[in-house]
Amino acid sequence: MDCSDEGYKTETSSCDLLLDDSLSSTKSVRSPLLTSTPKKYTLTVQETGEKKRKDKEERCSQKAAKEVFYTKCGCGDDCTERLGQVIIYQCLQKFVKKLNRDQKRAFIRSSLEHADRKHESGKTYDFSIKGYSICWQAWCMAHGIPESSFRQERRAYEKNWEFTPDLRIGNKYPTKRYLDAKVWLETTAAKIGDRMPDSSTVHLPHCLTRQDVYELYREDHTAREPPLGHSQFAVMWEKELPDITIPKASENHAKCSVCKLLRDNIVHSQKKEESEQWKLARKEHLLKQKNERSKYYKHIKKARSNPEKYLSIIVDGMDQKKTSLPHYTEKIKDDTGKPMGTHVTGAISHGSDSIFAGIDVQNVPHDSNLTITIIMKVLQHEAQKRGGSLPPVLYLQLDNSYRENKNCFVFAFCSELVRQKVVKKVKIGFLLVGHTHEDIDQFFSRISATLKRSDATTIPELEQTITKSFTPAPQAFQVEHVMDFKAWFAEELEAISGHSIPHCFKFTMNSSSPHAQSHIFYKEYSTDPEWQATTGTTFQLLRQTPTEPLSYVIPFPLKHLQAVQEGVSKARSMSRLTTEQHQWWESFLSSLQEYNPPAEVENPLAVFKEYVMPEEQEEEDEEREARRKALQALLARENKKAEVHLKRKRPKSAPSKPPAKKTRRK
Structure with a gap:
């Protein structure tokens, strides 16, 4: 397979044709290739993207081309030395850096079709780059293709499986930390926020700022994984939960006077110790109204159940x-x-x-x-x-x-x-x-x-x-x-x-x-x-x-x-x-x-008639009485008051020596 610019243009067009054919085909057989789930990273989104970009640059760098040049292929003909570092570097740049996942798969499939020599000569596949005939291992190394990926695509080609594009390409999957932060904000807004009567908006207490909400999230975060970063938390809030807002002073709905005074005192505090005291008072105030609302929800649950x-x-x-x-x-x-x-x-x-x-x-x-x-x-x-x-x-x-x-x-x-x-x-x-x-x-x-x-x-x-x-x-x-x-x-x-x-x-x-x-x-x-x-x-x-x-x-x-x-x-x-x-x-x-x-x-x-107490439904369980007795015994043992005694110990008398045994004379 030629790796010149013209050859790559040809292969790119052939890739497009393969993609169009696979999307319009009526076959239902799906190739089980390259369908691994996305990795879970513990880094932030920015750090993860930066790491991926650096890894890709290292895989298609001149240093990587030099390593491929000095690596021996499996055929023993030193195919990589015939190509030279310049050609290898060009192949790595075009394949690793410029093609996405589906285009890479289509390129491998189309290269297999062009290199297939089963019906012409004794060779199975004949790969070439810029006129240099090389083995399949050298061809994979020159393009930075993992051997496992090549074998999977070759198996799919030989079994005539339809090429099916990976529809997940371009989709962004939220991480567990992202979803945890979203659930936390929803739950917190339900407990301390106020639903507006004329819209679906939920107003958080006036004494909070977005920075304060993020600090509360970090305080409540107890998972092993680090909490979501401030910028990503702000992006999540704006994208996923735009109806949760902090009211402005100009809005018509009445504000809590305590929240307003707490916020003013926190903003105008001159000393850090004073600011921390007001923040603690704010936390207690929010906890009180959270508990009152939770009690109301508890009454609702009891009435419905x-x-x-x-x-x-x-x-x-x-x-x-x-x-x-x-x-x-x-x-x-x-x-x-x-x-x-x-x-x-x-x-x-x-x-x-x-x-x-x-x-x-x-x-x-x-x-x-x-x-x-x-x-x-x-x-x-x-x-x-x-x-x-x-x-x-x-x-x-x-x-x-x-x-x-x-x-x-x-x-x-x-x-x-x-x-x-x-x-x-x-x-x-x-x-x-x-x-x-x-x-x-x-x-x-x-x-x-x-x-x-x-x-x-x-x-x-x-x-x-x-x-x-x-x-x-x-x-x-x-x-x-x-x-x-x-x-x-x-x-x-x-x-x-x-x-x-x-x-x-x-x-x-x-x-x-x-x-x-x-x-x-x-x-x-x-x-x-x-x-x-x-x-x-x-x-x-x-x-x-x-x-x-x-x-x-x-x-x-x-x-x-x-x-x-x-x-x-x-x-x-x-x-x-x-x-x-x-x-x-x-x-x-x-x-x-x-x-x-x-x-x-x-x-x-x-x-109204006089109320009637509902009959308590007895538990239909033969072992209920046995469980009750066992629980009473455990509670009695747990609640038993122990008394610790000290008793004077009698001194032991000196042991007397046992009488010597008489031995018989023979």
């Missing part, structure tokens, strides 16, 4: 600017009317994965009455599925807001649930202020995304939009009546203070009390070892169940009612509303002029 015993509910409100009516995906210049504001309160029941969205037109206060009304809606739905009763343990996850959730009225409602034996125990969890975005915010983000591509001009259309925005389909409804629990509890409420600091509350019956009363216990954080009892002159928040009937909140007049009516009329004149939609608006706005509340309720919790 054992729905007969646990029920987990989260309640939160959506941004009011996203759902104003009428809503159009395309704005026009003549849309000058005042839209009617609406507010969506969402709730998720994790035991049954039911989702609720209550819509009000902002004519009632967004306070604890609205929160309890939504919770009652969810509890009634869950009780209907269970024959009228609820699971004995209720977990509530609420926003850390005093006006809506963290107040005496919500606590009184939970106490009354326990007192009337609707549930056995209620636990309320509040995430840290500034870190309260959770899975329900993902539901809100889907509503916002659907509204960007769907019109919603009336409340029924908004309900349909919400229903089709998420899976499983939410139950969207209009909140027409809000129960006035604040007035119902007011006469029987005791004073409470200091409840704004703890993040966990528990409501349960006190078995030692002669009267059936529910008591409140609290923890500052979920990781605290013990529940603390309330202090003061009383241990109950409600003196007794209110005897007065429960009434409903009277809505106040709609804000900007006249401007809304003018906007609706103008939208109809511009054909932005159909006849049916305009009729709905006229009927709805007229119904707001007069409020007809439902009949008062004596006891709103009477609709």
Whole structure:
């Protein structure tokens, strides 16, 4: 095979033909050649690429050509000496440096076809370079071809296997360290990040920088392999997880005040010791909010794995600017009317994965009455599925807001649930202020995304939009009546203070009390070892169940009612509303002029039956009792108190000599 420039051009074109033929062929036989998996390097990507480049240069250098020149081939004719160092160097440069893996295989295959002399003479193969006839071993050494690769290609050629290109060429395979770093960042963002309600973005705490995140990754890295380098970590973050970001100061979403102050103190620290102290405080702060979020996830898992015993509910409100009516995906210049504001309160029941969205037109206060009304809606739905009763343990996850959730009225409602034996125990969890975005915010983000591509001009259309925005389909409804629990509890409420600091509350019956009363216990954080009892002159928040009937909140007049009516009329004149939609608006706005509340309720919790404790499923195992006894024996031996004794040892008396044996005289 000639190795001149013309010969290489010919062989390159023949390689292309072979590649085209192999790709267009219908044969299904694949050559098992050169299909080794890529090596795993412990170096960084830059160091690995530099090492490969240097190895390739060494294999096709003049030093390598000189070594080939002085190497004896197997035929004994000194074929390499006939070629000379210059020709060998040219062959190495063209084959090793300029051809990729598939081109090298195609070159060997085409060289075998040109050198095949089986049908012409007694020789099997006749290789040549620039007119010099050489043996196959010298030909391989001159091109830098490993003997094993040549034998494999020769075997494939003799068996007439189809040439199949390696489709992995050009693909980049992530290393284990790369994947470990990606998993770490995903897990960390899920535990300490906040999901935005209007997008799929996850915001890491404001007190962190990208350099801080990388330092946390290095601290948590415990594998034998070294951690990913800073530049590669940044590339991985930008390429694989672009939705995980650190919010800027100009963004609209509220930031954690503690995170902001910690970041400012770290940046402006003059001494290294002071900076390290603030970094340690930041780490403790992130650990606290991470633990609170993990506790919430634990409650979700328990409700899903054992729905007969646990029920987990989260309640939160959506941004009011996203759902104003009428809503159009395309704005026009003549849309000058005042839209009617609406507010969506969402709730998720994790035991049954039911989702609720209550819509009000902002004519009632967004306070604890609205929160309890939504919770009652969810509890009634869950009780209907269970024959009228609820699971004995209720977990509530609420926003850390005093006006809506963290107040005496919500606590009184939970106490009354326990007192009337609707549930056995209620636990309320509040995430840290500034870190309260959770899975329900993902539901809100889907509503916002659907509204960007769907019109919603009336409340029924908004309900349909919400229903089709998420899976499983939410139950969207209009909140027409809000129960006035604040007035119902007011006469029987005791004073409470200091409840704004703890993040966990528990409501349960006190078995030692002669009267059936529910008591409140609290923890500052979920990781605290013990529940603390309330202090003061009383241990109950409600003196007794209110005897007065429960009434409903009277809505106040709609804000900007006249401007809304003018906007609706103008939208109809511009054909932005159909006849049916305009009729709905006229009927709805007229119904707001007069409020007809439902009949008062004596006891709103009477609709629930008493909770039923689920029967514990006995383990169907004949060896259960034997295992229990064996475990008790091991624990008894492990917990056994040992006593170490010292006893005076008696001195040993001198041993007496045994009497000498008499020997007989012969």
